[in-house]
Amino acid sequence: MARRTKAKKKTAARRPKRAARGRRRTKARNTRKFLLFALFWLLLAAVAAVVYLDRAVQTKFEGKRWALPAHIYARPLELYEGLRLNAHELAAELEALGYRSAADTGRPATYRRRGGEFHITSRSFRFWDGEQAARRFVVRLDDQHVSALRAQDDRGALPLARLEPLLIGSIHPAHHEDRTLVRVDDVPENLISALLAIEDRNFYRHFGVDPRGLARALWTNLRARRAVQGGSTLTQQLVKNFYLTSERTLRRKLIELVMALSLEAHYQKDEILEAYLNEIYLGQRGNRAIHGFGLASQFYFGRPLQELELHELALLVGMIKGPSYYNPRRNPERALARRNLVLEEMVAQGFVAEADVAKARERPLGVTTQALTQKTAHTAFVDFVRRQLQRDYREEDLRSEGLQIFTTLDPRVQHAAEHAVRSRLTALEGQRGLPADSLQAAAVVTTTDNGEVLAIVGGRDQTGGGFNRALDARRAIGSLAKPAVYLTALQRPNRFTVLSAVDDSPLVWKERGAPPWEPQNFDQRSHGDVPLREALIHSYNIATARLGLQVGVTDVIDTFRRLGIEQDLPPFASVMLGAVGITPVEVAQMYQTLASGGFRVPLRAIRAVLTVDGAPLQRYPLAVEQAAAPGPVYLLSTILQDVARTGTAAALPKLLSPELNIAGKTGTSDEFRDSWFAGYTGDLVAVVWVGRDDNKPVGLTGAGGAMRVWSDMMRRVRPTPLLLTPPADVQTVWVDAETGLLAAPECAGAVEVAFIKGSAPTQSSDCVPPTASPDRLRRWFKKWFR
Template identity: 40%
Template sequence: MSKNKVKKRSGASVKKISLLARIAITLGKLTIALIFALGIYSIYLDAKIRQTFEGQRWHVPVQVYGQLQILQLGERANLEEIAESLIINGYKKVRYVTRAGQFALFKKRLAIFQRPFDFSDGVSHAQQLSIEVVSDIVVALSVDKQAVAQLTLEPQLLARLVPDNKEDRVLVSLEELPSQLIDTLLLIEDRDFYHHHGVSPVGIFRALINNIRAGRTVQGGSTLTQQLAKNMFLSRERTLSRKIKEALMALILEYRYSKDQLLEAYINEVYLGQNYANGVYGFGLAAQFYFGKSINQLSNAQMALLIAQVKGPSYYDPWRHPERAIERRDLVLRLMFEQHLLSLADFEQAAESTLSIRSHRRLAKKNYPAYLQLVNAELNQHLSSFTQKSGIKVFTGFSHRSQQLLEQSVTEQLPRLERQYKQSGLEVAMVVTDIASGEIRALVGGRESGYAGFNRAVNAKRHIGSLIKPAIYAAALERFQEYNFATILDDKAITLKSGSGKKWQPKNYDGKYRGQVSLIEGLVYSLNIPTINLGMSLGLDNVADTIKALGFQHKLQMRPSVLLGAINMSPLEVNQLYLPIAGKGYAKKSHTITKILSAKNETLWQQQQLSEQRLSTNTAYLLDYALAQVTERGTAKSLTWRLNNHKVAGKTGTSNALRDSWFVGYDNSHLVTTWLGKDNNAPTGLTGSSGALTLFANFMKKQGVVNKVTEKPEGIVITLFEQQTGNAVTEECANTMIYPAVRAGIITSKQCLQEKVDQRSWFEKVFGE
């Protein structure tokens, strides 16, 4: 071979080696760059994972609960009412209680197997309660057969306020889950979960073989950790890049967190169905969504159906596709049996059972939108929107029984009033408040129950008519040196002029003038002219101060017409105005929310039980006395027969042209504000006594009146007054009336217009008394 040929071959070899070297170097550099980029990207993913996983992982709905009913020895209680509340709360009535969620009602005793519930003082497990009542008084209480002085009943879940992302879930811990459910989940979805490091080639191969054998997809190749990464951080697109990202995240998750942490996260994250616009996430909520049960109450068949949903909640939807759901459930049950998680008897029983899902798909429909609007408004005042998405529990003063009776009264009375007075389009708003605490027990914002539109109880600002009068008379009674119940007020035609010279000639409702009346008669019979004279003599500014002291927070432009209620208030504001009157001069701010707990059961906010004295004790007693007279002989006297002579107090209110019908009434426990009117402000044909009062009476009759009991303060004395002069006099005077009055303001006159004539015979004088 010639030297030239050798040189050419050796040169070609060198060039070839040089090219391979360059390729190798380039590949090496690319590999290093790729590893570097992958490292940087992994650091980014790690930070993203840690931020989510170690912070607020999920936006969890606000859980709104009703009143926490606490029973104590010696207090009043009605077993049938408690039983009714239990049924509303999803408890089942049985002859003998054997499991959580059941109760048995006997003649004098109520046995309850209470479900687990996280009360503010820690986790409460399922426990057996016993309540014994004699003559409506609690005489014995026990928890798990141990006598106690008080016990707390599980509150009703009113609503779940779902966050903006429309994800709804109930967080559960591994300790709360049945071991059967965990074992079955791992069997179906990832049996090597506790042995791999996030990605399992063995699992992928096993799933492939099982799917080939079955002739269809019965097992997935992704680990639970990969599914968790996909559900928590990634979209559902099926691309290679997403799959690589999913694997990287799974490896990072396995490196950062324990298996138990990952499993618990998966159980709360997995998508398991669709409740209309809201997604159902996690096994905790899925148990309630499909079966109306807590997770630890599920049967084997129900657990199998839940796990079957992991593969495809839409495809295996038991409401839409029951055959598919049963087929998939039975496959899960068979695998459970084959892996010895079920006995043959349990397997056969489960496989033969029906789906036993809830009859209605909708979960936790908001049945009380008007009340919940108020809860939402208060919640926004107390907590940030971010904190509201952290699984908080909100406890309110809501009473389902009061709400139900309120709605029944509206449903019964409005059509009757429309027929009787030939009206149409009547609307209503009612507010029921606990006087002692200020908690709003029930609220109606319109005649249509469950309507989430305009809330008239909160947003309808209407003329309040004569409801303003107690504030004017309170301003007078606070000045006890000048005014008392016997003070004489003029009831004659008057003409007032505005600053522009416009004349105003107010009249009494009946168009009559009585010449003179006592101060108490002016209030009891709601007379306009005496009230105007009293207000003008007090001074409009002094009246405004009393209105504000009672709780009205807006700016007041005082003019004489305000004395007859030419002032706009919502029913909720009126309710607040009357709370100090019903509360013996003391008032708390009316509210729905009593306490807010975090997901960890920590108190985030609690209503402070602070009372402010708005009226003196003496004035509060006198005003309460007068309003009781209103219901006995005044404008609301029909309540004597409507309520069977039970003791209540209250005030009617009617605006010009009968556009607004009002009544505010109270017994010893509850204050009820009622408004009737039309949205277009047209006349209703109803006064306060013919309209709103009838709804109040209907509601109180259903709920049961707690008779008013008022103790006379030491500063009040029962005093004899001369009717014509209003002077405090002795028993020698004729034409007198007896009224309570402030002791310090009484100066007894020894002179009378007319002395009492002794009309007894001489025999009676000698031998009689």
């Protein structure tokens, strides 16, 4: 205003000067010329801008259509008669998969439970070995086992029923978006109807913008005195979603307009709609945005979009307007009102019958109580999977090609492990007066013979990801190293048997490149000559060191390598007592080899990878390598079973059932910085580490810390007993406990001991035929086998 007055004054001042007229005309011409010139450039700029925006929106659209995260699945639950499973666990699995308890199990993903009997209708699912149709079957669970399995439609027994696997994670594009792609042809019709009714009823008729729709929306909203309808078309909303800001400026509106028109010019309506369905922002989980109806359906209802009913679809559509404002978990009343509004609009526009809506309106929101945790948990396991994948795939393919990755994770075992770590660490801190949250832990569980990784715990807090101790924490393994020494010795049956005398007298060892080494026993005592097996059962350091030096450090290190320790170990004698940092997952590999009788199976977390269309891309087959002869490994396992009966892990049978015959080894590093336990049952191998991240002492032995976590975990998992099969070259003989000489079973104090054939004692004790036995030997054995 002020400026205009000033300008008027100026013109007024000029008026009398007629001489200036010619100049003025020239000036006007100049101005016109300038304006034309400016207009030209402006137009050019506008054209350039349009061309630019056109290209930009196309690039964005194409990019959006194909950036699909890889999806990672747990193992599918295979049901068969005899499977160890209880009703609680089966119900948990079904819940996690989003199955609904229903009286009528006609629809997929429903079940009916009566006591231990489950009627289940599964979903169809494309596995690595082909499509599996939805099927109806009945499972009976009795006494912690599947006692019967049959197809529902016939009376015949069904040998095997496989549930689809649980989605446990995704490998996302870099910008923290998550997505479960849906195809426009596959989504429920009611979803599209609801969408058109509330957001853009002219979608199939307009050209990207809808002036009539805008006017109607304004009118409707004015009349209702609240925002009922949105003015922008789906196309405009899609464009807006491409750019994550919600800036509301004229410039942004113009850009949106141009882009919307451009999209419509280049693509079919259904392509735009499909992009919209997969792109629209529908909520937030932590720092991860929920985009698209596919994922939103999982996020809010725990079920795939195809299974949602009218009222649930209406809720999702209603949330578009403000996913946070209408968040059904936080603002259920608002969300309910909005949902019902969508339902009304659907009736008003003739998409659905009033009767159907009347029923839908009565339904509760139906959202799950919390966002599905399965995607945020298992971070340590998913991390392991990613690392295995990164060896075989490019990072960008993992993030964008929509690969389907089938893993070995067993959610039941994973939960048991996580729970054991969490609760036991808290309990230990309480009992030992340690500062809260000072302890950390890692755990790895694998199957014995197949080397499949069932669970990985990377720390006590699993939600945040962060440092994965199971894979990255290299901690001194202490006595967990010892079995390598004893195995090396037992592989020389002509020199060592389980009864060979090993010297436990004080030792000072000097070698070049390392300070003098003076191993001490835990009890600070020396035990003189001890039978080999006792030295391991009681974890004597000096005896083990001497035995290792006898067989040679290089040979022991070679045994480590064969058992599966991949890192280069320093060639020092102290390595034999575990003065070397090794990760829990590598320790698990070592004990897997021992547990499976010397057959190393490289630990696998992936079974197969499929393309987005379900075509098999890669299988990760079971591979086996014989790392040690079965005989010596068998002998070692029998000793490790005694560790968990009478040795350093003697408390274990009281914590778990003694019938499990667990083979295990405790490990405690210097000054109690690390507490380890590694052990195996008939079907599982598990390793647990407990310590502090800053490597300060925690004051826990292997048995006092890690073994507690281990046993808590196993109690929930219910493993099978370890029943060792003596290999063909092993013989079991009765020996006199006093002398170590052959005895008859009925002799007093006779014990059964395994030997590699040809290495068993040949002399008989006086119990069998009365022969003189040396008194010294008699006293020595008496001490150990009492």
